[in-house]
Amino acid sequence: xxxxxxxxxxxxxxxxxxxxxxxxxxxxxxxxxxxxxxxxxxxxxxxxxxxxxxxxxxxxxxxxxxxxxxxxxxxxxxxxxxxxxxxxxxxxxxxxxxxxxxxxxxxxxxxxxx
Amino acid sequence: xxxxxxxxxxxxxxxxxxxxxxxxxxxxxxxxxxxxxxxxxxxxxxxxxxxxxxxxxxxxxxxxxxxxxxxxxxxxxxxxxxxxxxxxxxxxxxxxxxxxxxxxxxxx
Numbered sequence: 001x002x003x004x005x006x007x008x009x010x011x012x013x014x015x016x017x018x019x020x021x022x023x024x025x026x027x028x029x030x031x032x033x034x035x036x037x038x039x040x041x042x043x044x045x046x047x048x049x050x051x052x053x054x055x056x057x058x059x060x061x062x063x064x065x066x067x068x069x070x071x072x073x074x075x076x077x078x079x080x081x082x083x084x085x086x087x088x089x090x091x092x093x094x095x096x097x098x099x100x101x102x103x104x105x106x107x108x109x110x111x112x113x114x
Numbered sequence: 115x116x117x118x119x120x121x122x123x124x125x126x127x128x129x130x131x132x133x134x135x136x137x138x139x140x141x142x143x144x145x146x147x148x149x150x151x152x153x154x155x156x157x158x159x160x161x162x163x164x165x166x167x168x169x170x171x172x173x174x175x176x177x178x179x180x181x182x183x184x185x186x187x188x189x190x191x192x193x194x195x196x197x198x199x200x201x202x203x204x205x206x207x208x209x210x211x212x213x214x215x216x217x218x219x220x221x222x
Binding site: 003004033035041042043044045048055056058090092098100102103104105106107108 | 146148157158159160163200204205206209210211212213214215
């Protein structure tokens, strides 16, 4: 699959725990975006990386962090998890960093915090 | 500040009826606007973008700068159009900001 991949598909954990979500962009894409989708908030932009460097930040909590590695895959780390963090987390990638570029989305990771 | 507003969370129409999904944006120069769609059990994907001025799956969207709107329209809705639709625009030349989304249901 040459599209955006995300692992795991589902994650169930307890409050206070820490999890790591992984994303591999499309081949050739340098920019990675993370989004949180919840029922009442819609699709919220969290953070963007381009070629290993943070490029833009959205509504990302201090308990959350991310990075993009030299091979361009990205990880989103969520710590001190709360019930309200339960959501679908999407990763997207694009060729360039500009918001004018079409973004290609992964299938998402569904996080459930119990 | 809300940069893209989709006032309807839910929209339901009958097959064959016209459909319009509303999107308004915060004015900032000449915006580039997008519509993304997420069909059931599929990934979020680009439907159309303002600059292309094309019709995709029968959908069109016209940028109205006076009303700061980019409504998505289709004259005759089909059941397969049922999906979640997001209006989006670039922000700060880096990232994309999405509206809250509208879930369209086309009833038989």
